[in-house]
Amino acid sequence: RKEVEQDPGPFNVPEGATVAFNCTYSNSASQSFFWYRQDCRKEPKLLMSVYSSGNEDGRFTAQLNRASQYISLLIRDSKLSDSATYLCVVTRDTGRRALTFGSGTRLQVQP
Amino acid sequence: DTAVSQTPKYLVTQMGNDKSIKCEQNLGHDTMYWYKQDSKKFLKIMFSYNNKELIINETVPNRFSPKSPDKAHLNLHINSLELGDSAVYFCASSQGPMNTEAFFGQGTRLTVV
Numbered sequence: 001r002k003e004v005e006q007d008p009g010p011f012n013v014p015e016g017a018t019v020a021f022n023c024t025y026s027n028s029a030s031q032s033f034f035w036y037r038q039d040c041r042k043e044p045k046l047l048m049s050v051y052s053s054g055n056e057d058g059r060f061t062a063q064l065n066r067a068s069q070y071i072s073l074l075i076r077d078s079k080l081s082d083s084a085t086y087l088c089v090v091t092r093d094t095g096r097r098a099l100t101f102g103s104g105t106r107l108q109v110q111p
Numbered sequence: 112d113t114a115v116s117q118t119p120k121y122l123v124t125q126m127g128n129d130k131s132i133k134c135e136q137n138l139g140h141d142t143m144y145w146y147k148q149d150s151k152k153f154l155k156i157m158f159s160y161n162n163k164e165l166i167i168n169e170t171v172p173n174r175f176s177p178k179s180p181d182k183a184h185l186n187l188h189i190n191s192l193e194l195g196d197s198a199v200y201f202c203a204s205s206q207g208p209m210n211t212e213a214f215f216g217q218g219t220r221l222t223v224v
Contacts, residue, residue, distance in 0.1 A: 034212075043201060043215035044154065085152065098144065098167050099213055101154040 004102035012108045021105045023071040023088030036087040078109045117202045117216035132187045132219045134202030143185040148199040192223045
């Protein structure tokens, strides 16, 4: 079983739609959680951190459920510029300082 | 100025050759990484250095050897290149505990022919 699992998509949605991505992780000792965004042929960049209390950044909302080992990302009012691959990322364990990436969910927002 | 820069951006080489990829970060970070992104776009950690000390060495063939001359640089040398080494290699850096942001270089697209 992969450490971090995501639906690969692609998700094809019209502009203005709301879309949700889900992610599960296998290591209950995982400490920190993130969503990264990767545009085609570019490097990954941090989109937002994910906290147990949930957090929102403009049109983006991230949620963490530690009991279910589940992370979500909600994008409201999708823009064409949101088209990218969204990577669910967790830290592996303490002291080893490495991010473990899911394989990503591809989003295509269409006009 | 680019925060994490790696060179070259593209590398096409024949099987059996030896090649190096260089990485430099100007963020003052303590920790640097090499990740490999394969054809299925899966990003996997290869190595991590903290203040020039190797702290993570995943199951990577020993043909791959990282070198960190100082905490701002982490180079990757690959011996006897194989077709399966073709991938995009990303260098990254971060500061502090694991819940801090990692900054990635633009990637080196390696093609072995």
